[in-house]
Amino acid sequence: xxxxxxxxxxxxxxxxxxxxxxxxxxxxxxxxxxxxxxxxxxxxxxxxxxxxxxxxxxxxxxxxxxxxxxxxxxxxxxxxxxxxxxxxxxxxxxxxxxxxxxxxxxxxxxxxxxxxxxxxxxxxxxxxxxxxxxxxxxxxxxxxxxxxxxxxxxxxxxxxxxxxxxxxxxxxxxxxxxxxxxxxxxxxxxxxxxxxxxxxxxxxxxxxxxxxxxxxxxxxxxxxxxxxxxxxxxxxxxxxxxxxxxxxxxxxxxxxxxxxx
Numbered sequence: 696x697x698x699x700x701x702x703x704x705x706x707x708x709x710x711x712x713x714x715x716x717x718x719x720x721x722x723x724x725x726x727x728x729x730x731x732x733x734x735x736x737x738x739x740x741x742x743x744x745x746x747x748x749x750x751x752x753x754x755x756x757x758x759x760x761x762x763x764x765x766x767x768x769x770x771x772x773x774x775x776x777x778x779x780x781x782x783x784x785x786x787x788x789x790x791x792x793x794x795x796x797x798x799x800x801x802x803x804x805x806x807x808x809x810x811x812x813x814x815x816x817x818x819x820x821x822x823x824x825x826x827x828x829x830x831x832x833x834x835x836x837x838x839x840x841x842x843x844x845x846x847x848x849x850x851x852x853x854x855x856x857x858x859x860x861x862x863x864x865x866x867x868x869x870x871x872x873x874x875x876x877x878x879x880x881x882x883x884x885x886x887x888x889x890x891x892x893x894x895x896x897x898x899x900x901x902x903x904x905x906x907x908x909x910x911x912x913x914x915x916x917x918x919x920x921x922x923x924x925x926x927x928x929x930x931x932x933x934x935x936x937x938x939x940x941x942x943x944x945x946x947x948x949x950x951x952x953x954x955x956x
Contacts, residue, residue: 705739705775706906707763707874712736712772714758714929729770732758734929736772740874740908745900748910749917749947750926751956756910757878759926763908764797764876765789777873794822798867798905800877800896804859806851812862813838813847819870837865840902841895857888861895868899875899877909881916893919914947923947927954 713736715729732755740746750756761767763774765781774781776796781789798819799805806815813829816838820828828834829847838844841861851859860880867875877896881889897919899905909916910926917923923937935954937946 706742706777707740707908708775709736709738709759709763710773710775712759712762712774713770714755714762714767715770732929733762733769736926736929736931737933738924738931740906742873742906743900743904744921745897745907745909745919746922746924747917747920748908748924748926748931749912749914749951750910751912754926754956755929756912756926760876760878760908760910764799765793794819795870796873798870798872798875800860800863800867800875800880802879802882804851804856804863804883806859806862806866808851810850811847812843812849812851812854815851815862816843816847816865816869818866819872823870833869833871837869837903840898841865855888856884857891860884860888860892864892864895864899868903868905871903872905874906874908877907879911879913880909881911881913886915889913890915914944914951917947918942918944925950925954925956927956 712733713731714733715731736759748756748759762769768782776792784792817828817834820831820834825831838847841864843858843861843865846854846858854862881892884892893916896907900907911917920942921939923942924931925935935950937950
């Protein structure tokens with residue numbers, strides 16, 4: 696009998712992550728023990744998928760994102776990106792990995808205000824040593840895909856919120872990273888602009904074949920997921936996760952009620 700095929704390893708994997716923070720030293724001695732922000736979090740993100748982690752404010756979503764991209768170090772546990780253990784690397788090695796393999800989309804856009812739209816999008820290519828990034832096929836592709844090709848000479852302050860976030864997404868994917876991390880990307884937008892941004896992130900997965908990991912508290916955003924996980928009090932209970940066929944607003948709200956979120 697033939698041996699069963701082994702499943703391919705996840706592109707991104709968290710193993711038993713803990714992150715502890717020391718609270719303010721103004722409390723009583725018994726209150727100064729390190730407080731867990733994340734507790735025994737394990738999670739796999741397959742390549743080419745749109746994975747969402749949903750939880751209320753203060754549940755540890757941003758902390759988890761920072762650990763998964765190597766911006767912060769766990770108190771214990773490990774993170775593997777493309778099979779590489781991030782926390783066996785030096786700070787310099789992790790920086791290089793992020794530059795090559797990672798894209799970021801933030802709630803407040805984080806565009807460089809004195810650069811044009813085109814220059815903002817081109818930054819990751821410039822950091823990779825591309826001499827004339829705006830002539831690069833990757834650049835032309837993403838600015839057309841995200842509908843900003845006619846805005847390349849503008850400054851960020853001349854754009855709407857939705858246009859700024861589309862620029863941010865284009866910048867996050869232009870260098871074809873292995874994974875794009877998105878932290879509450881619609882939190883600073885109107886409902887209409889937020890829907891548009893989520894559709895563009897979905898296109899980054901479906902058309903550009905990128906992997907996206909998004910954290911949010913918003914059920915409207917969560918419904919774009921291929922996999923939906925829930926974070927509560929620093930824990931992810933994988934038995935409560937929803938696969939793509941169950942990701943809809945009714946099921947999301949039912950699971951939130953079940954979890955007491």
